[in-house]
Amino acid sequence: MDIKHHLxxxxxxxxxxxTLAEGxxxxxxxxxxxxPACRSRFKQFEQIGGQLLDAVEPQKLEASTWDSFKDRLQKTPQSREPSAPRFEIKQPAVIPEPLRSYVDGDLPDLKWKSLGRGAYQVPIETGDSETQVRLLRIPxxxxVPEHGHGGRELTLVLSGSFHxxxxxxxxxxxxxADADLVHQPIASPDGDCICLAVTDAPLKFQSWLMRLVQPLIGI
Structure with a gap:
């Protein structure tokens, strides 16, 4: 596996x-x-974060400062949004963890829902109201119909390929992808392309027909 496009x-x-949302x-x-390359980079970010924490000297709080801090906590509305989870990185599979746990299995276990024209999706439930997460299968x-983006979109290829x-x-x-990119991904002819797609806003389809059916397919 020769990965060329990284985080x-x-x-x-x-x-x-x-600090990332769950999706x-x-x-x-x-x-x-x-x-492996991004795992190595990730370890460097963790080390930098640890060094920054070690460099912070704890400040002694006066009693009045502590009382003021507790008072602010009591008055601050508590967010009900779940904190972004941290996942243990395991050996890769067709659908690796943590995604495998979210979909309860591997490719043969998935219950695909038709999007029309031979494309399918598996919506993935999370506790995150900021993003939408789904698996896509493109013949x-x-x-894929040409589209722009109302926000950020991450697309991770799990099987097959697209250009x-x-x-x-x-x-x-x-x-x-972001709001500056308008594109039309095309699955390679040697097999279906299965991707994980995460978005924080609806896609902006160029076709009026796709815009018409968009509320029905939920993308």
């Missing part, structure tokens, strides 16, 4: 700090399970 420093540092964390951790040689004008993405490769 950005922003995503790795956010994952190391535990992004699933994509990052699953890529790390497949990519060999077929395109979209920015490059070829195969197993383990991850593509990070």
């Amino acid at each position: 950005s420093d922003e995503l790795l540092s956010g994952y190391a700090a535990g 992004w964390s699933i994509a990052v951790a699953t890529h790390l399970a497949l990519c 060999a040689g077929k395109p 979209d004008g920015t490059g070829l993405f195969a197993r383990g490769d991850i593509e990070e």
Whole structure:
């Protein structure tokens, strides 16, 4: 497996700090399970974070300062959003952990839902209200409708490959798209392409027909 498309420093540092939402964390951790190069970079971010914590000198709080701090905590609304999870990185499989636990199995166990034109999805439930997470299966040689993005999109290839004008993405490769990218991924002709896709906003389809059915397919 020759992975050519890797995680950005922003995503790795956010994952190391535990600040990513659950959906992004699933994509990052699953890529790390497949990519030795990014695992090595991730360890460096963890080491940097540990060194920064060690360099912080604890400050002695006066009684009045502590009382003020407790008072602020009591008055601050507590968020009900779940904290971003941290995942143990395990040996890669067709669907590696942590994603395998989210879908309760491997490819033969999945219950695909039709999107039309031979494409399928498996929506993945999380405790995260910020992102939407799904598996996508695109038929060999077929395109995804051309679209832009209302926010960020992470696409991690688990099986097969696709190309979209920015490059070829195969197993383990991850593509990070934003509002500046309009593309039309096309699955390679040698087999279906199965991807993990995480978004934080609806896609912006160029076709009026796709915009019409978009509420029905939930993408």
